[in-house]
Each structure stands twice: as C-alpha cells, then as structure tokens.
Amino acid sequence: MPAPQCASCHKARAALRRPCSGQALCGTCFCAAFEAEVLHTVVAGRLLPGAVVAVGASGGKDSTVLAHVLRELAPRLGISLQLVAVDEGIGGYRDAALAAVRRQAARWELPLTVVAYEDLFGGWTMDAVARSTAGSGRSRSCCTFCGVLRRRALEEGARLVGATHVVTGHNADDMAETVLMNFLRGDAGRLARGGGLGSPGEGGALPRCRPLQLASQKEVVLYAHFRRLDYFSEECVYAPEAFRGHARHLLKLLEAARPSAVLDLVHSAERLALAPAARPPPPGACSRCGALASRALCQACALLDGLDRGRPRLAIGKGRRGRDEGGTPREPGRVRTPVPEAVPTF
C-alpha cells in the first residue's frame, strides 16, 4: 500500500503520522508545522526582539532540536543565541556529550560557553559528589544534587555571556511526568508553581522559557530525524532508579492508550488552581549567594554546604534536621506539613 498523501500540502507522500493528532504529513510539512508551533510558544513565552538568549545545551535530543529550531527562527524573532553547556564532571559520559555540543556549535556557528561544576562549586565534580553520597547509602540522590547544581551553573553561564533569557529543552513529556510525580508525592507547592511557559524572572533570576514544552518527546525525535540532527543519546551513568521512572512508565502506557495524553496532562497542569495556602511563600534571596531562595539558603548553597561539612544528605530527604546548624537560623513562620511515615523518597 502506498503511503497516503500529505494532509497539509496534498502533494508529497506522507512520511509520518503526527503522534499528537494522527495527521499524515510529509517531512517538510511536519518540520514547518513543528517550527510554527515552537514559534507560537516562544512568542507566548515573551522572548522579545533584541533578547540575548542562552540555550542550555546538553548535546541530547531536546536541546539539539531546541537550538536548531531557535536558530531557524532567530532572524524572525530578532534574538541572538548563545549556547551554554554545563560540564558536570562525570567521567566517561559528559566528555562525549560535550564533544557533540562542540560539533553542533561549530556547524551552526553559534558561540558556545562551557561552565564546569569544578570551577563554580569549589572543586566539586559530580563524580566527587557521587563518592561522597555513596558513603551515606543510596547513590540515587546523585540526580538531586546534579539537577540543583546544573540549574545554578546554567544561570551562572548565562550571566557570563550577558544573556537576558534562558531557554531549556524541556518537552511535554517532561512536564507531564513532573505533574504526575508532584501529585503522587503531594507536592502542592510545586503544583502551584508549575505549569505556564517558564518563569518571568522574579527576584533577580533570569527569565526562563521552555519553548518545547508543548512538543511531545516523539515529535522532538521525529523532528531530529527529519532534520538529520546529530545528537548524543546515551544515558547518564548516574541515571537513577528513581521515582521518575514510575511516572515515565505510566506516561508511556497512557500515551499508548490515548496519544494525546501527554498534551492533556500539560493542559491540566496549566489549569490547576490551588488554594492560596498551598502556594509557596514569596521567594527571598539566599543569604550566601543572593540567588532566589525560598529558605535562608538557596538549595544549591544548602547542598554544597552539606557536602563541605561531610553530611551530604542534610538538605535532601526527610526531616532536614541540622540543616541550618552552622548557617543562619531557620526562617520562622514556615510550617512544614508533617510527612507521613512511608512516603517514597524520590
């Protein structure tokens, strides 16, 4: 049976069915539609002309597609791009990924800046952190450290290149997994904060935007396929057996039962209305580094503080007792709801 006609241009043979709608499209039309949708998201995410945009580049499929699409759209949007890559210091994994980023930057002629954990965080690389946390039992908390520190490193890198905005390659699947996870662990604060297309940049942090937020992972991979993008697709050596795995598995099943489930979840996340009491208190500034923080220390400083004091699990996990021992006294008035006995630690 020959492939059906493209539903958009009615000329070429269709080369794929769009995962979200089931439409049969040819490669060109799909790429055009994909780019139009990203443009739509970006415009709604308020990337203004004249903005200097730092693209968080990991070398993986999402950031590769993001950088490619934004490069296509940059003249129309009137923005200039800066690639910012973070070197977490993970032996045998990051070097290869960074090589991919370097190749991309050279091919697209985009300026690339690499910031390393080692330089930013007083010599801590992820490998060192992993060794330190392994002593305290579960090594899967690696991703907690890495995630927090990477966010900080990206922000630092963006400032370094004089960026006015930060964009990341989070796709719809990531968003959907996150909202499922937040419900399963009862994180009302994050639910209240989540949704939307990023943050407008409160308290001195750079405005963030997730242009791929409405594109499902399948579409991202399809786009990379049709544009013949070269990306790095290995999993991190510390990739966790964490709770996200449950959510991811569920999401895959849901998507199989109903292809639009991913977008439906994103829609739900955007429309959640939480009681004012559940919303997190207005963020303050970290007493050590001045970054955005909801407590006395920002999470990055709290984690580094724990690492430096040889108690890496201080700032994560249950009962954060002793976290502020050496630091500033704990903020009064912030009442933590008691954690029931068997909440899984993710």
Added chain:
Amino acid sequence: MCQVGEDYGEPTSVGPPPPPPRPGCELKCVKCKEGLPVVVIRVGDAFCRNCFKAFYVHKFRAMLGKNRLIFPGEKVLLAWSGGPSSSSMVWQVLEGLSRDSAKRLRFVPGVIYIDEGAVCGQSPEDRAQTLVEVKRILQTVGFPWHLIALEEVFSLPPSVLRYFAQEPTGTEGAYKAAVDSFLQQQHAPAQGEEQLTEPGTQGLQTPAGPPTAAQTEARPPTAAQTEALSRLFDSVKTLTAKEELLQTLRTHLILHVARTHGYSKVMTGDSCTRLAIKLMTSLALGRGAFLAWDTGFSDERHGDVVVVRPLRDHTLKEVAFYNRLFGVPSVFTPAIDTKAPEKASIHRLMEAFMLKLQAQFPSTVSTVYRTSEKLLKAPRDSSAGVPAGPRCLLCMCTLDIDTADSATAFGAQTSHLSQMPPPTPPAKALTAPCCSAGEGRPQGCCQVAGPCGREDPRACIIEQLCYGCRVNMKDLPSLDPLPPYIRAEAQLRRQRAWVSQEIQEYLIESSDEEAHAGES
C-alpha cells in the same frame, strides 16, 4: 524443611505451642484495649469489631457534620450502583436514620439505581435477573426508590444541560437556624414522626410523587432504545471515551431524576481510594481545571442539585471490611470495563497503577487525596466578578478553553485540527488556512465558521465543550447517535449566542465584563 524440623526434635517445639496464641493473647484492639481484634486497617492498628464499626460510622457522620451542607428535612438522592461503596453508603444512611433521636440523620433519602446493562454486555435475561436482586435489596432498605434504565437518556429534555442557580442559603447561621426550626417542629409531633419513618416500606405506596414514578419508570426499555444505545456505544472508538460518555450520561440521568422529584442533593459513594484514582485519571484526561469539582466533597456545578461525596474519607479497604463484617448486601454487575485488559483505557491504567503503587508505598492514596483537598474550584486566575462564563455542554463545568493562554489554545488547536473532517475540503478550504497557520487564533476560525456551522452539527457541539470533553469526542466518529437532548441543547445555545451576537453592535458597552457575559 520437614527434615530439618524433624531433626530439631519435634517434642520440644510442640510442647509450648507458639503459633496459636499469637493473635488471641498478645494483640488487643488499639481502641478499647480489651476486644479481640478482627481487622488491621493501618499497619499496627488492629481494631475489634465494635471499635471498627464505631470508627467507620463516626467517619461517615463526621464528614457530613463537618461540612454542614445537608439541611434537616432536605431530600437527598442516594446514587446506588449496587457496588460495595455505594451499598455501604446506603447502609450508613439507613442506620443513621434509625438511631436514637439525638444522633439521627435528619434528611429524607431516596435511592436511584441506574441499569446500565445495555452497555455492559448484559443480555436481557441477565438484566432482568439483576433487577430482581436489586429490587430485593431496595425493598429491605425501604427508602423510596427510582429504577431507571440508561436507555431513558433518549427521552431526556434539553433543559437537563442547563444550570439553575440556587438561591444562596447563607452559611453557619442559616444552617443553625434551619436545624433549630426543624427540631422545634420535631418536638411537637414527635410521636407522629416516629410513625412516619417506621413504615418506610409501606411508605413506598403512600407518598405522592416518587414511589409511583419509580414503579412506572421501572418498565423495561424498548428494544429500539436499547439498540440506539448500543449503537452509540459501539461507535465510540476507545474504552476511555466510552467510560467518560457513560459517566456523563449517567450523571445527566441522575440529575434529571433529582430535579423532577425535588431532591436537592445527590450522594455518591466515592471512596478515598476511588477519588485518588479519579483525580489522577481526570488529570490525564485534561480536566485539570475541574479536579476540585470532580473529587471534592461537594460539587455545585449543576447549581440547584449538589453532588455530595460522604464516603470520601473511607478507603476501599475499610469499605470492603465493613461490608464483609456487617453483612452489607451488594449486587454484582459487570461494569463497562469488566474483563477489559489493563491497558485498554486511561481509567484502567490509572487504577492499576495507583493500586500497585499503593501496595508498595502505603501512603500513595492518602497523599494524592490530601493534595486534592488543596485544590480550588475557581479557575486559576479568575476575577471573582465573572462566575457565569459559558459552560461545557456535557460536563457542565466552566469552559477552560480560551485564546489568551497560549499553551491551552495550542492544545485546543491540535485537537481541533484533527477533528476537521477530511471529507469536506471545499467548504473548509476558506477557513483552513486560518486554522493550520493558526498562530494563536484557533478560536478565530470557529467564529468565522459561525454561519456555515449551521449545517455542521459536529462543530456546533464541539465548540461548546471543555478541553477534556473535546478530546473525548474525538473518539466518536459521528455525533449523530448521541441522544437528542444533547444536540437540541447545542443548537439552542448556538442560536442564543447568535442572536446576542446580532444585537451586540447595538449595545452600548460600559465595560468588558458585559461583553463576556453576553457570550454565554
């Protein structure tokens, strides 16, 4: 193993018998410290029979007492499916009404049973068999009852889908006043009242409205209706959409019965476990804006009839144990997803996932449930000024689709695009560019399509739906088999919108709000 046991000298191990005394001697009920525990609800909390009953009953009454929503003397319709949870609820009400006067529940109950056999693959004989069983239980319960076949949806009036504002009843003060006046009334003819409740079974024939109606409505549906119903459900492509459609139709039927017989509250038997599953399911179906309506204690989306969920503090496990220990009768009927594989629908998937996770992490359900209590019914950033936006035709929630919010518009747009029926290219050719290019204005083409939509009833219905219902309707290739009241109401609403649009230019606007209100 046997050999090892023999090696270690049987006589010694038999002498002091370790296994038998464990349950009886060491463990006592955690509440009264003396009773023999029969059920462990949470880890380490073993209850004796009486304490478990007190605990269970207290939870039910506390849920009603805490919320103060049901006024004394109010007519309450109990939605009974025959399953364990709703049976337990009916039983609680029955016991609550027969208690001594101080603690007695003071509302006037009725029971509704909806016979869904036609869509759950039951043969006419099976259905008759089930109905016999259902009637037997209803007779022992003795409340006025309404037996309705799902086929009745084909004779519903369009007004079911309308919102009827409820006169504000006030708060605390009003409730107290109502209770006081009720008690005063009670005191005068105290004896007479006793008699009125006691012959509940005969009461079936005597009072005017409900019982006779119940008898007439219990008539078997016509074969044509049954066929129309199964044609409707057969045309739905996915089990997910079937389950949602069934739930929608069921809600409409219950609402209709409640309205015609003057019930102002409907009680459903959703347990905490069920609600946690429902919450996650709704989330995955794109109903994020309505989670608080779908799972909260009270659901006022219909205005005059409020849905109440008094069992929402009970876990499914507690319900099951209570029903077993105290012999609560229930009827087993196959549901629409019975025997369906786990991956067949979002509902089934989510149920399996939650129960599996609950087995691993025993606080999963309660965590989700407690999070649901922090949700608000108002839309995310609504000014309180405009409560009466247009409502979804099917689920009757305030529409969550607008052009302002980019991501939502985008989501709606994609679902809209794929709904564009391919067989009508010429008519759509003009509007198509605006849709496919559609940067940020997906709704724009709908408005353009206003006049031409008159011959396209599908677009007419779709544009009046919320996000979640739109996604569901994608799985219906044709909306023709839908019951007539849905199409009729859609037409009606559209005409009203059309007319108000016509007069729009002659209106002198003083603010933006009025323009919004005019659309509805």
